[in-house]
């Protein structure tokens with residue numbers, strides 16, 4: 001069942017039913033399946049856009065001549081010096097999860113991922129001679145921020161690095177959560193910046209480097225995660241013990257009152273308010289506009305506000321997620337605009 005009941009209302013309902021205390025906080029769910037997708041643009045224009053992947057696989061005039069290859073069980077694109085390049089040419093590596101926990105109520109969790117991505121260039125004069133890998137990442141999420149730890153070959157003096165220091169700091173302040181029909185959550189964009197210099201990547205990249213360029217030097221991540229819990233509302237606490245009976249008129253103590261009835265189970269809750277970042281702002285300026293979102297077949301999907309590219313809406317009943325092409329109609333406007341919500 002879907003309901004918009006808030007925890008406060010649940011508490012009131014529980015009190016009415018059995019004089020119970022506030023429901024206990026939800027527990028983190030155990031990850032039953034997850035994968036982390038790492039998407040990077042492949043561009044290196046000396047006078048323009050530059051990414052690490054673009055540098056690593058560059059041909060003339062730079063001639064780093066490296067290749068980016070997924071390490072099993074990670075899957076995805078192999079990028080060579082001959083692969084298509086450009087600021088909007090993206091390649092993705094997908095790291096499967098082996099275990100972890102995630103609490104959807106506050107976005108905290110630790111997820112273990114398997115496989116890797118290696119960047120290898122032959123030694124000079126055939127290339128720039130590097131051997132870098134990001135292997136078995138561990139994703140640590142704390143709401144709107146997080147870290148990615150990993151191990152592999154890199155730019156330390158020993159030539160290897162490990163999880164003793166984070167590789168990337170992660171910024172989720174622009175991330176939205178989409179709930180899919182199977183109950184999994186897709187969370188992104190998760191934007192990385194260098195957390196510890198000279199670990200995997202060379203010292204050219206200082207702490208904080210990454211999102212200071214467009215496209216981001218190290219691309220962005222998207223997490224798909226499903227847990228064994230998460231969506232269930234908290235269970236109501238057991239009812240309180242009944243009050244002791246009143247003292248009898250003739251002096252004998254009354255029998256203790258019976259235990260109160262158990263509190264009602266919490267209703268399951270679904271996140272009804274979602275935030276999505278549109279591929280392109282349909283209107284100029286940064287004013288906040290009241291909007292209604294329709295499918296391309298004019299079915300009402302959601303309503304809320306639109307500010308630049310950021311859409312904050314409450315989903316209509318039975319709608320679980322927003323993605324793909326939708327129509328956005330500003331309240332009072334005659335016509336709608338078709339926009340695209342990246343999945």
Ligand code: HEM
Nearest residue numbers: 046050051052055062124127128129130131202204205217
């Ligand atoms: C034959 C050896 C090498 C040559 C000739 C070389 C050449 C260059 C040049 C010319 C640039 C600057 C490009 C620009 O103006 O934007 C550059 C940038 C860079 N090099 Fe090398 N390099 C070599 C080896 C290496 C090695 C071993 C590494 C270690 C991974 C490395 C990592 C980098 C990085 C990270 C950048 C900055 C890329 C960016 O702007 O994002 N280079 N290299």
